[in-house]
Amino acid sequence: MLSIDYARIVTICLQVAIVMVATVFHEVAHAATANALGDPTAKEHGRLTLNPFAHLDPVGSFVLPLIMALVGGPVFAFAKPVPYNPNRLKKPRRDEVLVALAGPACNLLQACVGALMYKGLTAAWGIVPDASVQYWCVMAIELYVYINLVLMFFNLIPLPPLDGSSIVSPLLRGKAREWYYVIQRNSLPVLLAIMYLVPMVLHVDPVGMYLRATADRLAIMLLGF
Numbered sequence: 001m002l003s004i005d006y007a008r009i010v011t012i013c014l015q016v017a018i019v020m021v022a023t024v025f026h027e028v029a030h031a032a033t034a035n036a037l038g039d040p041t042a043k044e045h046g047r048l049t050l051n052p053f054a055h056l057d058p059v060g061s062f063v064l065p066l067i068m069a070l071v072g073g074p075v076f077a078f079a080k081p082v083p084y085n086p087n088r089l090k091k092p093r094r095d096e097v098l099v100a101l102a103g104p105a106c107n108l109l110q111a112c113v114g115a116l117m118y119k120g121l122t123a124a125w126g127i128v129p130d131a132s133v134q135y136w137c138v139m140a141i142e143l144y145v146y147i148n149l150v151l152m153f154f155n156l157i158p159l160p161p162l163d164g165s166s167i168v169s170p171l172l173r174g175k176a177r178e179w180y181y182v183i184q185r186n187s188l189p190v191l192l193a194i195m196y197l198v199p200m201v202l203h204v205d206p207v208g209m210y211l212r213a214t215a216d217r218l219a220i221m222l223l224g225f
Contacts, residue, residue, distance in 0.1 A: 019065040029106035030082040037095040039088040100166035107152035113221035114145040149215040159187040
């Protein structure tokens with residue numbers, strides 16, 4: 001039987017590793033979609049590759065998810081932004097949205113594939129002993145599904161540098177678009193305040209509530225809990 005501390009260490013290592021893998025596929029999806037829609041900028045900068053060193057950011061892709069895993073709760077990360085030039089896209093206003101959606105869509109696809117693997121293994125193995133190799137295989141796949149859903153829904157928040165901002169901004173017109181650009185200039189402090197300051201001061205966690213209502217519920221549906 002694994003001790004509680006050892007099991008926690010293994011779980012944290014799995015979470016960080018899964019975040020890094022899921023993030024790499026997320027970024028490659030952005031690059032591949034932009035390239036398919038006429039903008040090879042990411043390819044020209046060596047970002048159309050599964051090589052993790054081309055995408056991962058030391059702080060955002062390793063330190064941040066490690067800290068989140070240590071303190072508990074949802075684990076997410078960010079990578080180096082994929083370079084692209086909307087002026088090179090075939091239909092810039094439409095294609096900019098498609099490029100932004102590609103990352104979260106890739107996370108959803110990964111979650112669905114993981115859920116199929118989870119159901120297949122649990123059906124084949126049945127109840128597995130704690131701390132066995134089969135137990136950790138099932139645990140890893142379960143975490144893979146959940147973490148991809150967290151990354152998907154977190155990135156859909158419409159604040160830069162998240163993908164949701166690139167999805168929303170091309171759809172706005174006139175005054176709405178102008179106001180959104182004003183919000184964008186102050187979005188990073190707003191996002192950090194919502195994530196950390198609001199829970200500390202008001203004891204309300206809006207990001208956590210959002211992820212519980214979205215990622216948690218979808219994970220339960222996909223995994224059949």
